[in-house]
Amino acid sequence: MASATDDRSVSTTRPMGDATRDAFGRALEALGADFPEVVVVDGDVGNSTRTEWFALKYPDRAYNVGIAEANMVGVAGGLASMGKTAVTASFACFLLNNAFDQIRMAVAYPKQNVKLVGTHAGISIGEDGASQMGVEDVGLACSLPGVTVIVTSDGQQTRAATKAMLEHKGPVYLRLGRPKAPVIYEEGAEFEIGKSIRLREGGDYTIVANGMMVSMALDAADVLAKEGIDCRVVDMHTVSPLDEQALTDAASETGGIVVAEEHLAQGGLGSRVAQFLSATIPTRMAFVNIGDTYGESGDPAGLLEKYGLTSEKVADAVRSLRG
Amino acid sequence: MALEAVSLDSDGLKAKAKRIRELIIKITTEAGSGHPSSSLSATEVVTALHFGGFLKLDPKSPRDPGRDRFILSKGHAVPVLYAALCERGYFTEEQIMTLRKLGSPFEGHPNAAKLPGMEASTGSLGQGLSIGLGMALGMKADKTDGHVYVLMGDGEIDEGQVWEAMAAADKYKCGNLIGIIDVNGYQQTGATDAVLDMGPLAKKCEAFGWHTLEIQGNDMNEVMDALKKAKAETGKPTCIVSHTKKGAGILPLMEKWGDTNMHGQPLSADKAKEALEYLSKA
Numbered sequence: 001m002a003s004a005t006d007d008r009s010v011s012t013t014r015p016m017g018d019a020t021r022d023a024f025g026r027a028l029e030a031l032g033a034d035f036p037e038v039v040v041v042d043g044d045v046g047n048s049t050r051t052e053w054f055a056l057k058y059p060d061r062a063y064n065v066g067i068a069e070a071n072m073v074g075v076a077g078g079l080a081s082m083g084k085t086a087v088t089a090s091f092a093c094f095l096l097n098n099a100f101d102q103i104r105m106a107v108a109y110p111k112q113n114v115k116l117v118g119t120h121a122g123i124s125i126g127e128d129g130a131s132q133m134g135v136e137d138v139g140l141a142c143s144l145p146g147v148t149v150i151v152t153s154d155g156q157q158t159r160a161a162t163k164a165m166l167e168h169k170g171p172v173y174l175r176l177g178r179p180k181a182p183v184i185y186e187e188g189a190e191f192e193i194g195k196s197i198r199l200r201e202g203g204d205y206t207i208v209a210n211g212m213m214v215s216m217a218l219d220a221a222d223v224l225a226k227e228g229i230d231c232r233v234v235d236m237h238t239v240s241p242l243d244e245q246a247l248t249d250a251a252s253e254t255g256g257i258v259v260a261e262e263h264l265a266q267g268g269l270g271s272r273v274a275q276f277l278s279a280t281i282p283t284r285m286a287f288v289n290i291g292d293t294y295g296e297s298g299d300p301a302g303l304l305e306k307y308g309l310t311s312e313k314v315a316d317a318v319r320s321l322r323g
Numbered sequence: 324m325a326l327e328a329v330s331l332d333s334d335g336l337k338a339k340a341k342r343i344r345e346l347i348i349k350i351t352t353e354a355g356s357g358h359p360s361s362s363l364s365a366t367e368v369v370t371a372l373h374f375g376g377f378l379k380l381d382p383k384s385p386r387d388p389g390r391d392r393f394i395l396s397k398g399h400a401v402p403v404l405y406a407a408l409c410e411r412g413y414f415t416e417e418q419i420m421t422l423r424k425l426g427s428p429f430e431g432h433p434n435a436a437k438l439p440g441m442e443a444s445t446g447s448l449g450q451g452l453s454i455g456l457g458m459a460l461g462m463k464a465d466k467t468d469g470h471v472y473v474l475m476g477d478g479e480i481d482e483g484q485v486w487e488a489m490a491a492a493d494k495y496k497c498g499n500l501i502g503i504i505d506v507n508g509y510q511q512t513g514a515t516d517a518v519l520d521m522g523p524l525a526k527k528c529e530a531f532g533w534h535t536l537e538i539q540g541n542d543m544n545e546v547m548d549a550l551k552k553a554k555a556e557t558g559k560p561t562c563i564v565s566h567t568k569k570g571a572g573i574l575p576l577m578e579k580w581g582d583t584n585m586h587g588q589p590l591s592a593d594k595a596k597e598a599l600e601y602l603s604k605a
Contacts (some may be wrong), residue, residue: 039464041457063460063495071453071487076459081435081442082465086457101447102484106454110435112443274467 010309012215013222014182015072018155021119021176027086027162029113032058037165039079041065041088043072049089049119069099073114077106080113085166092118092175100140107171115165116141116173121151122262123295123303124212125178130294134175139171139267142240148193149240151175151261151269153214154184157237160191168193175211178261179300182215184191184235186321196243202232205318206257207249210236212309213260213288224318231318234300239269242276251277254283256321260314265289285316326389329411336543339410341368344572344602346406346416352595356422357431360577360585362403364507364541364567365474370404371546373407377554379469382412385439391469392458394443396451397476397505398432399587399588405429408440449482451475452502456492459500459560462508463556468574470554474503478510486531489562501550502533505540507569511583528562540565572605573598 018026032038032054040062046052055062061292065072069090076086089095095118096103103277107114118141121134141149148168152158158176165172184199199214200221209217214235233255234246250257259270270287277283290307304310329410331339351357378391395404404489405419414429421427428437439593443454455473463468464553475485492500510518521527528535538545546565553561569584570577576598577583590598 060464062492065494066487066489068484068491070450070484071456071491074450074453074484074488075457075460075462075491077443078454078459079461082456082458082461084461084464102450102453105444105447105450252431 003178005161008235012182013219014184014215016180017183019180020152020155020158020177021050021178023155023158024162024174024176027159029053029057031163032061035085037083038166039063040078041072041079041086043067043069043090043094045090049117051087051089062309066258068297069094070102073099073102074106076114077110077112081110085113085115087115087117089117089119091132092137093120093132096134096137096140096173098106104144108147111146111170114171115167116171116308117176118173120177121175122177122212123290123307123309124262124300126300126303127297127317129297133295135176135264135290135295136267138239138261138263138269139271142267142272146171147170147240148238149175150193150238151210152237153211153235154181156185156187156189160189164191164193177212181212181224184214194238194241194243194276196246197235198246199230199235200231201234202230203253204230204255205321206232206234206254207248207260207314207318208236208269208273209256209260210239211262213314215260216309216311216314217260220227220314220318223311223315229318236269236273239272242272244276247273247276248281251281251283256286258286258287258288258314258317258321260317262309263289265291284321286320288314288317295296324423326379326381326387328376328379329374331374333337333543336374338386339374340366340543341605342410342601343370343403345599346409346419346461347402348590348595348598350405350422351402351589352592353420353587356423357402357589358399358587359402359589360478360570361397361400361507363571363573364569365397365400365403365505367470367541367546368474368503368505368565368572369403369407371550373411375547377470377472377550380411384431385413389467389469391445392442392455392471393434393473394445394451394455394473395521396445396473397479398445400476401431401433402435404440413440419576448476448479449484452485452488455500456488456497459492459497460495462499463495463497470499470501472501473505474505476510477504477508477521478518479504480504480521489531489533491527492560496558497560501553502560502562504562504564505567506564509565509569509586511586513584525564528564531564532559534559534561535564536561537564538566540567541571573601576601
């Protein structure tokens with residue numbers, strides 16, 4: 001159920017749309033008919049991850065194995081080895097952190113067709129506090145060979161990514177958020193795994209962002225434009241594999257890159273972009289993330305402000321690259 | 324050749340078990356590492372599954388979707404599986420002699436992505452039953468009549484995930500799932516009772532809603548009988564608590580050598596020669 005805090009959880013000029021978890025849940029439910037091999041394995045949080053909507057429509061294709069993420073992931077791996085497209089979802093932290101070795105053994109290492117969906121990612125979940133916040137999940141998922149990692153920014157992109165994820169053969173991690181997400185894309189906008197989206201042209205600097213920070217990046221670019229700074233904005237929705245061409249273009253055509261993400265400083269999009277560019281086109285970079293720390297309880301907007309995930313911080317990061 | 328089970332008579336099963344034991348010793352001694360003693364304890368069970376009329380497989384088409392599944396959850400005992408699949412016609416003796424060598428698909432623990440016949444990647448203990456449960460649920464969903472067999476060690480059931488899987492298999496009444504616990508009494512650092520005493524195993528399995536059988540797992544007749552009963556039970560999963568001896572087949576030699584556990588120890592060339600001679604006279 002949407003609450004008032006959901007609506008004010010992201011400080012942005014854009015209108016609020018569906019939470020990405022809601023968009024995923026509706027898309028999965030709708031795609032159930034076109035993808036008869038899809039089954040869902042739930043660790044008793046289906047009403048939070050929204051896989052419940054699929055389960056209610058297709059009860060014979062849904063399994064709730066209780067509060068047991070390790071077993072949940074193993075069961076998904078077993079179902080995938082029987083030819084099913086197994087979607088298993090939990091809060092990002094319980095899925096990646098709790099069942100990491102099971103993901104390694106039952107999904108990544110044998111290359112099984114399992115779709116891992118982590119909801120409630122980042123600090124924007126708010127009051128439930130740090131134990132519920134997946135802030136290491138992208139780093140963990142990217143550390144697994146062969147796992148495609150996707151972080152979506154709004155409802156439309158999530159719906160399209162859900163379909164692309166089901167069509168893709170192999171392990172995928174899809175990272176979703178709890179609160180309502182600002183609208184970035186028009187209905188029907190296309191999505192291709194591994195192909196980033198240039199949302200704004202610009203020749204001075206590039207802001208590479210994903211998830212909720214895409215909206216902040218666009219707002220920051222607006223502010224900077226008034227100062228005469230021309231920013232390109234790239235939605236790097238797929239973190240693994242990275243869109244290396246887009247990064248090469250940004251590094252060669254603009255004067256520096258800011259990477260903005262709702263994740264720890266280490267292991268996520270920023271780390272991956274920096275690693276790629278340092279070996280190809282060393283580039284001045286700056287990073288916007290929560291740093292090297294855990295979050296805490298609080299209202300989402302207050303948390304985002306306190307932990308530095310605002311358009312102002314993104315703009316400051318771009319300004320820091322000058323001179 | 325289509326999917327079929329291989330059914331040997333009692334003498335044939337005993338001869339096959341002996342041959343599998345020979346291969347276990349040969350390949351681990353050649354590798355210079357590995358877990359022969361844990362492989363030997365499970366030899367009757369694996370032999371019965373492959374040659375006692377249970378696992379419907381096609382070595383020419385090892386990924387046939389209609390096949391039965393066998394998961395070696397105690398992945399360190401993979402020599403017994405390589406040996407059985409070699410005898411089944413999946414691999415040659417020459418191939419499995421590359422065990423643990425660089426570039427060989429016969430890794431120290433099963434790798435499902437690399438080798439047909441490895442139904443799950445195992446070796447991180449406690450995970451096989453969950454994967455087997457997923458396979459059993461898949462068979463039920465597709466209304467196919469295969470079975471999933473999962474062989475676990477008595478050490479690895481320390482892992483809580485095993486009991487998560489037990490509870491879920493009971494919930495979904497997976498009569499096509501058969502778990503076998505190879506109770507050989509040892510885990511890495513010592514006797515299972517001393518490391519973590521799991522108490523009365525059969526009662527625990529029963530309490531989790533499983534049809535439970537308790538047998539002497541190095542007695543081929545008891546193994547065959549239990550597997551038949553397990554297959555006949557269609558309303559709920561079956562667990563076979565299989566009491567075995569680590570190093571079964573060459574245990575008197577292990578006693579003479581002064582170590583009845585030998586976890587993770589291959590036999591030296593001299594000991595292997597002695598063991599193969601012992602087996603040939605058994």
